[in-house]
Amino acid sequence: MSDNDILVKNSGWVPLKQFDDGRDGMLCILEAQRDIPFEIKRIYYITNLQNARSLRGKHAHKTLWQAIFCISGSFLLGLDDGITRQEIQVWRNDQGVLLGPGLWHTMTGFSGGCVLMVVASDYYDESEYIRNYDEFVKFVRTS
Numbered sequence: 001m002s003d004n005d006i007l008v009k010n011s012g013w014v015p016l017k018q019f020d021d022g023r024d025g026m027l028c029i030l031e032a033q034r035d036i037p038f039e040i041k042r043i044y045y046i047t048n049l050q051n052a053r054s055l056r057g058k059h060a061h062k063t064l065w066q067a068i069f070c071i072s073g074s075f076l077l078g079l080d081d082g083i084t085r086q087e088i089q090v091w092r093n094d095q096g097v098l099l100g101p102g103l104w105h106t107m108t109g110f111s112g113g114c115v116l117m118v119v120a121s122d123y124y125d126e127s128e129y130i131r132n133y134d135e136f137v138k139f140v141r142t143s
Contacts, residue, residue, distance in 0.1 A: 056116075
């Protein structure tokens with residue numbers, strides 16, 4: 001086991017194909033049901049984070065799958081499956097993290113200019129969210 005292993009349930013690294021075009025930059029490719037193990041129905045991104053102490057996430061999902069990528073900069077991803085907690089530094093633009101159902105997650109420690117991108121397996125549905133940590137713990141223990 002390395003320092004880079006993801007230990008929580010319903011998660012893992014998502015490597016993307018990356019091509020170096022020299023002076024013309026780097027090209028990263030993300031393909032649904034190839035690189036991402038689900039059909040993508042929603043894409044969103046987060047920008048203009050005011051400082052490293054901003055806190056995003058603070059929720060889990062009942063059935064939704066997501067993959068989160070750091071397009072620019074870096075951030076700290078907190079993961080909690082109800083038993084195991086882990087923090088991961090996310091900074092590579094060609095590697096994301098899979099966020100499965102029943103996985104509490106937070107994002108903080110944002111570098112200047114940080115840009116996050118998330119792809120999701122379904123459309124937005126507020127009833128899909130678990131926003132209270134105690135309710136999350138009950139959910140994972142009965143699932």
